[in-house]
Amino acid sequence: MGRYTARRLLQAVPVFLGTTFLIYALVFALPGDPVRALAGDKPVSPSALAALHARYHLDDPLVVQYGKYLAGLVRGDLGETFTGQRVSDLLADRWTVTAQLAVTAWVFELVLGVTLGVIAGLRRGKAVDTAVLAGTTLVIAVPVFVVGYTAQLLVGLEWGLLPTAGTEEGWPTSYLLPGMVLGSFGLAYVARLTRTTLVENLRSDYVRTAAAKGLGRTRTVVVHTLRNSLIPVVTYLGVDFGALMAGAVVTEGIFNLPGVGQQVFQSIQLKEGPVVVGATTALVLVFLLVNLAVDLLYGVLDPRIRHD
Amino acid sequence: MTRLVRPARWGAAALAALLASTACGGTGGGGRGDSAAPDGSYSVALTEPDHLTPGNTTSSYSIDVLNGVFDTLVTLDPADGHPVMQAAQSVTSTDQRTWTVRLRPGQTFQNGEKVTARSFVDAWNAAAYGPNGWANNYYFANVEGYKELNPEDGGPAPRTKALSGLRVVDDLTFTVRLTAPFSPFPMTLAYTGFAPLPRAAFTDPRRFDVHPIGNGPFAMDGDWQHNQRITLKKYAGYRGPRPAKGAGVVFRIYASKDTAWTDFQAGRVDLVLNVPPAHLPQARRLLGDRLRGTPSGTMDYLGFPVYDKRFADPRLRKAFSMAIDRRAVVDAVFNGAYQPMASLLAPNVPGYRKDACGEACTYDPAKAKQLLAQAGGFHGPLELWFSNADSSYEQWMTAVANQLRQNLGIDRVAFRKVPASDYLSALSGRKETGPYRNNWVMDYPSAQDYLEYMWGDGNRMGWHNQRFLDLLKRANSAPGLDAATPLYQQAEDIALAELPMAPLWNWTDYSAWSERLRGVRPDPYVSLRLDQITVK
Numbered sequence A: 001m002g003r004y005t006a007r008r009l010l011q012a013v014p015v016f017l018g019t020t021f022l023i024y025a026l027v028f029a030l031p032g033d034p035v036r037a038l039a040g041d042k043p044v045s046p047s048a049l050a051a052l053h054a055r056y057h058l059d060d061p062l063v064v065q066y067g068k069y070l071a072g073l074v075r076g077d078l079g080e081t082f083t084g085q086r087v088s089d090l091l092a093d094r095w096t097v098t099a100q101l102a103v104t105a106w107v108f109e110l111v112l113g114v115t116l117g118v119i120a121g122l123r124r125g126k127a128v129d130t131a132v133l134a135g136t137t138l139v140i141a142v143p144v145f146v147v148g149y150t151a152q153l154l155v156g157l158e159w160g161l162l163p164t165a166g167t168e169e170g171w172p173t174s175y176l177l178p179g180m181v182l183g184s185f186g187l188a189y190v191a192r193l194t195r196t197t198l199v200e201n202l203r204s205d206y207v208r209t210a211a212a213k214g215l216g217r218t219r220t221v222v223v224h225t226l227r228n229s230l231i232p233v234v235t236y237l238g239v240d241f242g243a244l245m246a247g248a249v250v251t252e253g254i255f256n257l258p259g260v261g262q263q264v265f266q267s268i269q270l271k272e273g274p275v276v277v278g279a280t281t282a283l284v285l286v287f288l289l290v291n292l293a294v295d296l297l298y299g300v301l302d303p304r305i306r307h308d
Numbered sequence B: 001m002t003r004l005v006r007p008a009r010w011g012a013a014a015l016a017a018l019l020a021s022t023a024c025g026g027t028g029g030g031g032r033g034d035s036a037a038p039d040g041s042y043s044v045a046l047t048e049p050d051h052l053t054p055g056n057t058t059s060s061y062s063i064d065v066l067n068g069v070f071d072t073l074v075t076l077d078p079a080d081g082h083p084v085m086q087a088a089q090s091v092t093s094t095d096q097r098t099w100t101v102r103l104r105p106g107q108t109f110q111n112g113e114k115v116t117a118r119s120f121v122d123a124w125n126a127a128a129y130g131p132n133g134w135a136n137n138y139y140f141a142n143v144e145g146y147k148e149l150n151p152e153d154g155g156p157a158p159r160t161k162a163l164s165g166l167r168v169v170d171d172l173t174f175t176v177r178l179t180a181p182f183s184p185f186p187m188t189l190a191y192t193g194f195a196p197l198p199r200a201a202f203t204d205p206r207r208f209d210v211h212p213i214g215n216g217p218f219a220m221d222g223d224w225q226h227n228q229r230i231t232l233k234k235y236a237g238y239r240g241p242r243p244a245k246g247a248g249v250v251f252r253i254y255a256s257k258d259t260a261w262t263d264f265q266a267g268r269v270d271l272v273l274n275v276p277p278a279h280l281p282q283a284r285r286l287l288g289d290r291l292r293g294t295p296s297g298t299m300d301y302l303g304f305p306v307y308d309k310r311f312a313d314p315r316l317r318k319a320f321s322m323a324i325d326r327r328a329v330v331d332a333v334f335n336g337a338y339q340p341m342a343s344l345l346a347p348n349v350p351g352y353r354k355d356a357c358g359e360a361c362t363y364d365p366a367k368a369k370q371l372l373a374q375a376g377g378f379h380g381p382l383e384l385w386f387s388n389a390d391s392s393y394e395q396w397m398t399a400v401a402n403q404l405r406q407n408l409g410i411d412r413v414a415f416r417k418v419p420a421s422d423y424l425s426a427l428s429g430r431k432e433t434g435p436y437r438n439n440w441v442m443d444y445p446s447a448q449d450y451l452e453y454m455w456g457d458g459n460r461m462g463w464h465n466q467r468f469l470d471l472l473k474r475a476n477s478a479p480g481l482d483a484a485t486p487l488y489q490q491a492e493d494i495a496l497a498e499l500p501m502a503p504l505w506n507w508t509d510y511s512a513w514s515e516r517l518r519g520v521r522p523d524p525y526v527s528l529r530l531d532q533i534t535v536k
Helices: A002-029 A034-038 A046-055 A062-074 A087-122 A127-141 A144-158 A173-202 A205-213 A217-246 A249-254 A260-270 A273-301 B060-069 B117-128 B205-210 B257-265 B277-290 B314-322 B326-334 B365-374 B391-408 B420-428 B447-455 B466-476 B481-498
Strands: B041-046 B074-076 B083-085 B088-092 B098-103 B166-170 B173-177 B218-220 B229-234 B248-253 B291-303 B382-387 B413-418 B436-440 B501-513
Touching: A002 A062, A002 A273, A034 A046, A034 A260, A034 B420, A062 A273, A087 A127, A087 A173, A087 A217, A087 A249, A087 A260, A087 A273, A127 A173, A144 A173, A144 A249, A144 B257, A173 A217, A173 A249, A205 A217, A217 A260, A217 A273, A249 A260, A260 A273, B041 B060, B041 B257, B060 B218, B060 B229, B060 B248, B083 B088, B098 B117, B117 B166, B117 B173, B257 B277, B277 B291, B277 B501, B314 B365, B314 B391, B314 B481, B314 B501, B326 B391, B326 B501, B365 B391, B382 B391, B382 B420, B391 B413, B413 B420, B436 B447, B447 B466, B447 B481, B466 B481
Parallel strands: B041 B248, B382 B413, B382 B436
Antiparallel strands: B074 B083, B088 B098, B098 B173, B166 B173, B218 B229, B229 B248, B291 B436, B291 B501
């Protein structure tokens, strides 16, 4: 398993180089002069323009720019934004917010999703099952911004239960509502996935055997059936953790959480290469690590899967 | 999401006077206790600024903060915009070209350093020095020596770091020599780009940008928390004309104005400076006197490429202008929030005449059609230019296109939607092949700021009128506003008669505040007078 992990981590290096270059090239290819765009309607003196171009290496060809970026990276310098903020500081702030949001959403969809799935699976065809089915269909059908604004207006504004926006109250208070909104789609998915696989596994031979051996129903369900049913759920939850980190642009916007999603969105508009590359590369690393963790978890859940 | 950096609007956002009335109840603002800010402080919704070094920002969001931290030499009178001394004791000139600035004695920065003539001269030199790349560089272009600090493209680096036009006379006096007579000069000094800087700004510029130290009534309370908040507290050592009445201000930073509005309704923020037009009907219903709209200095125009011979006839341009129903567009696209204009100047500029444009800006489809026929009609496809910076641009351009189609019978209309970062270079390169959206944000409330920069030498329309230029020159060297105004108006009349660019509407800025606040008197010149506001 150690060797397997090491090999997977080594594979991450070319992936890292490839993505950074690709993203850098994409930002480079965006039209327009970012410095001039920043100045808005006002004229910029040629010497000021030249000074800013030099500061952000904007006059260099793509390969040279990328080389300078990598050289900085080796020294631990991620570059600067157009407003003179260090990208490393900026990303540290932003990643803290996004990570708190993603973890909240993820725990929410894991706990509530699996619980709902199990309940529905065990009471197949009953009212509870139908209610879960209907509820999750609704959540999947409604776009996230509708869920977001509705939750904000009802829970935050009308009932005053949770803060409407911002990070003032800290974790978890400020993150509960956006976390639930962000996790709602995944929750619906996890619940349905759990239910379906559970129902399928409850019909399988080994469950009948266990029952014939005289094993209690609780033990059969929790230790044997559920464990087997969780493999697709774990896969989904793993991939989804990455997606939660990356796909929070809308939720972050509605709830005014200064996270990575918002930053990438703004920086693409401003053509801020170093920020876009830094943020997305970190995201790629998160995906790689989560996928590795998921693969390792398979082995724990299903002894037939071995990594060596 | 709109533009992250909005250019200078220090004369912009704001509203007519009067105190906040307690008469109106209802929900919205201050509903849920005092979670908004600590004792005696109040909170203001803000968008993330770009910089907090006064010489290096043109963002209105930075300026809203800096207006509390710095005292500029002059400020503008809330009623008519005339310059009122603030950090200066006097700004005088005999020839409108060499100006003498005397400072009010006894001022200190918030770190105890004395404010001297040097504090201003150093700050101005830093902004004017091209290689620093500061955002307000261009505001110093009319000071002597600017060219030496800003060599043309590819030229050698400047050999000096100081404007030759600035001269320190003594501790509290300095002189400014301009490249030409310029009577609105004292007015321009109200802009935060001309604020003084202490030594600390040069020893550690990076630190200064997140923790500016100024000479104003409020000092920074801790560093700027990017994307979250900026906190100001009353500066006890302030000896100027506008001491803070409240204990402090918390700027809460929002990425979206819609979210700021929701938070305002939940009572989590006390003051919102730019209520989005979409929320206006609701705001009017809920807030009564705690919602105010005033004209800003920001205008939208429809420019014509006069250098293109299809647009060379003034009658054709007039026909276009008269075929546009400005009121209908404003109602449909902006919820009636903006004001249709028949003047090249914004309503808060001295010398503004409500109906300067006359018939040419009145909606009259029949006359428009007649004028177009006299001009020989319009041939070929009509291309309309705008940028993709905000979705409302396309909405109003579509409305205008429909009116031109209906009223002038031009049926081949195409849109040229250009990326925001390329739009202005396309216009200054005269690449536009048809009428285009032109937006102007006022720098200072002078007719010169509109007429010279948009219709003067090197304008985007390719329009040239020597009589217009001569009038501007005479107005700029006239001794004082009263002498200059009629000359600016004559120049405006020429630009309106030829109409190379037609006025469309003026942006109105709406502010809303909670029941906790007293003394909020938004005016059309300084969007937020932080020192005036108190908490109940």
